[in-house]
Amino acid sequence: xxETVKKYLNELIIRxxxxxxxxxxxxxxxxxxxxxxNSLADYxxxxxxxxxxxxxxxxxxxxxIAEELLPYFEEAKKDYDKNGWIEAIKxxxxxxxxxxxxxxxxxxxxxxxxxxxxxxxxxxxxGDILKDIGRKVQVEFISANPTGELTIGxxxxxxxxxxxxxxLSLAGSKVTKEYYVNDMGRQIEKLGxxxxxxxGKSLDSYQPTIKPEECYRGAFVDNLAADFKASSNETxxxxxxxxxxxxxxxxxxxxxxxxxxxxxxWLRESxxxxxxxxxxxxxxxxxxxxTYEKDNLxxxxxxxxxxxxxxxxxxxxxxxxxxxxxxxxxDIAYHLYKFQKGGYDRVIDIWGADHYTHMxxxxxxxxxxxxxxxxxPQQKFEVILxxxxxxxxxxxxxxxxxxxxxxxxxxxxxxxxxxxAAAFYFLEKPPNTHFNFDxxxxxxxxxxxxxxxxxxAGVRIKSLLVKNKQRLSKPQWDILKEREEINLAKKxxxxxxVLREVVLGLEINHLLTYLKELAAAYHNFYNNCQILSSxxxxx
RNA sequence: GUCCCCAUAGCUCAACGGAUAGAGCAACAGCCUUCUAAGCUGUGGAUGAGGGUUCGAUUCCUUCUGGGGACACCA
Numbered sequence: 001x002x003e004t005v006k007k008y009l010n011e012l013i014i015r016x017x018x019x020x021x022x023x024x025x026x027x028x029x030x031x032x033x034x035x036x037x038n039s040l041a042d043y044x045x046x047x048x049x050x051x052x053x054x055x056x057x058x059x060x061x062x063x064x065i066a067e068e069l070l071p072y073f074e075e076a077k078k079d080y081d082k083n084g085w086i087e088a089i090k091x092x093x094x095x096x097x098x099x100x101x102x103x104x105x106x107x108x109x110x111x112x113x114x115x116x117x118x119x120x121x122x123x124x125x126x127g128d129i130l131k132d133i134g135r136k137v138q139v140e141f142i143s144a145n146p147t148g149e150l151t152i153g154x155x156x157x158x159x160x161x162x163x164x165x166x167x168l169s170l171a172g173s174k175v176t177k178e179y180y181v182n183d184m185g186r187q188i189e190k191l192g193x194x195x196x197x198x199x200g201k202s203l204d205s206y207q208p209t210i211k212p213e214e215c216y217r218g219a220f221v222d223n224l225a226a227d228f229k230a231s232s233n234e235t236x237x238x239x240x241x242x243x244x245x246x247x248x249x250x251x252x253x254x255x256x257x258x259x260x261x262x263x264x265x266w267l268r269e270s271x272x273x274x275x276x277x278x279x280x281x282x283x284x285x286x287x288x289x290x291t292y293e294k295d296n297l298x299x300x301x302x303x304x305x306x307x308x309x310x311x312x313x314x315x316x317x318x319x320x321x322x323x324x325x326x327x328x329x330x331d332i333a334y335h336l337y338k339f340q341k342g343g344y345d346r347v348i349d350i351w352g353a354d355h356y357t358h359m360x361x362x363x364x365x366x367x368x369x370x371x372x373x374x375x376x377p378q379q380k381f382e383v384i385l386x387x388x389x390x391x392x393x394x395x396x397x398x399x400x401x402x403x404x405x406x407x408x409x410x411x412x413x414x415x416x417x418x419x420x421a422a423a424f425y426f427l428e429k430p431p432n433t434h435f436n437f438d439x440x441x442x443x444x445x446x447x448x449x450x451x452x453x454x455x456x457a458g459v460r461i462k463s464l465l466v467k468n469k470q471r472l473s474k475p476q477w478d479i480l481k482e483r484e485e486i487n488l489a490k491k492x493x494x495x496x497x498v499l500r501e502v503v504l505g506l507e508i509n510h511l512l513t514y515l516k517e518l519a520a521a522y523h524n525f526y527n528n529c530q531i532l533s534s535x536x537x538x539x
Numbered sequence: 540g541u542c543c544c545c546a547u548a549g550c551u552c553a554a555c556g557g558a559u560a561g562a563g564c565a566a567c568a569g570c571c572u573u574c575u576a577a578g579c580u581g582u583g584g585a586u587g588a589g590g591g592u593u594c595g596a597u598u599c600c601u602u603c604u605g606g607g608g609a610c611a612c613c614a
Binding site: 357 | 541542552557558563564574575576578595607608614
């Protein structure tokens, strides 16, 4: 079965090179040539750099190799390409081999997609992909602390995590979406203290380890404080936990209502105490000989892995902190839990770029898990860091700070610019780039936002479908003649390859780029070709 | 100070080491008697600076300049 253009060409190239190598008595080696879509139509539709790869090996010029290769291509084509889907194979300076496709091929690809979509996705196209992308995958994203509202920054990780989870499950992985809730520790105590401060109370009687100037401020905290009554003898932690539960409910409703994300699992840090994983992790690390005591603290020898300093994982157990350990320790426990209990063969975490050092430490920890064979070798761990988003308003940067409480929330943003526009805007850029989110432009729904360009194409298609009540049961691909029609068809023909590459590389922004190109091809086509008035070419 | 990310058109962003660096917006010139103007067609406009590797560099290495971020017994 032929699923994608590149796969089809790939087979032809392999056959050609094999024949070539045999006659030239070259050792059989797998060559990592590429197949690329051509940027300029003059050269044909696709190209390969196979001649360059061979040239390096044979120490001849690529152009010379390409010329030598050409008869082998023609020979292989006779045998392989019986339908004549490859119209022409040509060489161009300085050594590219170009393929021009017969439109029939594109039509064939589409009709196989069109006539039986589910079979198309399940067939060989995805079948061999699962071992690369993981059968059982966990994507953990957002995981913001329940001490404030979700910010614009969470928007980037949120939409990216959702898109990655969706696309992996489309490709056949069993995907679990998870949110990790930090419901213990100093952040929670800080929240409790903040509430009391907002109520104008003194912290003196609580003996807090938090200074007032570290506490959260602003309307958000004031609102929570307004209808909160601390009972006597309630600790700061207890107050914080009670308030954080309320905040978590709020976060959950934003996530389901605004983000439209349905998490499979919400795991709390305190769950790791209850299920014993924190304890288990302590024991494991101690047995590994990677810990030592100093200054009344327990340290992990991360310097053994190249870290600049060892890290604290445990501190004296203060009241209210029993079993908590540091964030590093509980996160190691969490990941051990993911791999052992969850049994995932791929864990993807999406974190803000401020977690860079934490990421390095966690990679070390998982490496040690592999080394000690407490998780399986095939269980993989990866982190995608998303760079922070800079919020711009009135041409100026808006500082986003949870503590001062003037953060623009993601819920407000989604309401203002619309769900699709927000998702598009975030996903359009690769995660490791910095970008400015200009509130004014997004609010004004100006044409700076390419989502309208793409959506308008969708609107046009829809309106045609509504107006054209009669649907053809079977599309007739072979009657397209106009340049715009064929361009559009070829663009559609790229889709399986694009999707495959996005699935493998998790580069969601490439999918968005493709969408923009597809929309352009459609607008172009729509503008030039009458559809409803033509009888046969209904589509 | 150490480490990470980034630098491309007036603006926001693309470009798995490949050919003439692409889109959208903005500017300019055209196209609404049509399923169609949230669109189409055309024009002008760019790789921060210097070295290196390569047949070939926006992409890899290196130095510099300029932005952002991280360097906790917070998460």
